[in-house]
Amino acid sequence: MTNKYLFSFLLAIIGISMFGQGNTAPTMEPFCAGGSTLTFTSATGGVPAAPGSAQNYGCLSTQPNPSWFYLQIGQGGNLEFDLSQVSTNGTPIDVDFITWGPFPGPPPIYGPTNLNSNTEVDCSYSGSAQEDISIPNAPPGAYYVVLITNFNGAAGQISLTQTNINQPGAGTTDCDIVCPLDIENDFVLCPGETSIITATIEGGTYVWKQDDVVLEN
DSSP states (O other): OOHHHHHHHHHHHHHOOSOOOBSSGGGOEEOOOTTSOEEEEOOOSSOBOOGGGOSOOTTOSOOBSEEEEEEEBSSOEEEEEEEEEEETTSOBOOOEEEEEEEEOOOSOOOSTTTSSTTTEEEEEOOSOSEEEEEEEEEOTTOEEEEEEEOSSOOSEEEEEEESSTTSTTBOOBOGGGTOOEEETTTEEEOTTOOOOOOOOOOSSOOOOEETTEEOOO
16 A cells, blocks of 8 residues: 555545534535444534525424435335434433435525425424434436434534335445545445554654644654
């Protein structure tokens, strides 16, 4: 492995540590499910979803503390997700959602022309801390928008997991939109993952830098 690859690799390990979320529709963030759980910090502060982001929000009578995401379909098919939320002390708290799609992209995808009753796919406004999100017959390459809200408003964590992965007729999400680091030998590093590398350099000296700042060995 060359010094060039090692340098890029280390920066990616440092810079990619967890999933983020957009608190407004224009700043929506990508996610992919794969076989692992997506976990992110619950939005707080009481700011509602922007009124102009959609013609309506379906079943969501209120949209407090929003987290905006989009996903892209890899393999077409049906996608089922488990959505849950807990407070910082592990107590289950209410979580709600709405999804729209499919869209040709590219993201961000918002506004009443895109997010309306005609493109609504699934929605829940129950008082439950656990919800099931269903996206049926998703076409490959298409984009979907997901809005998750924290009705309780307490600080905590939201978890999202695809539950039908590898089942007959199941679709997949494309992780290329959130796993930008692809090094030789098909090694891919995604948010939330870490890896240890060993460098063997013959002769000379070297330093690691991030944003032109020398890092400690």
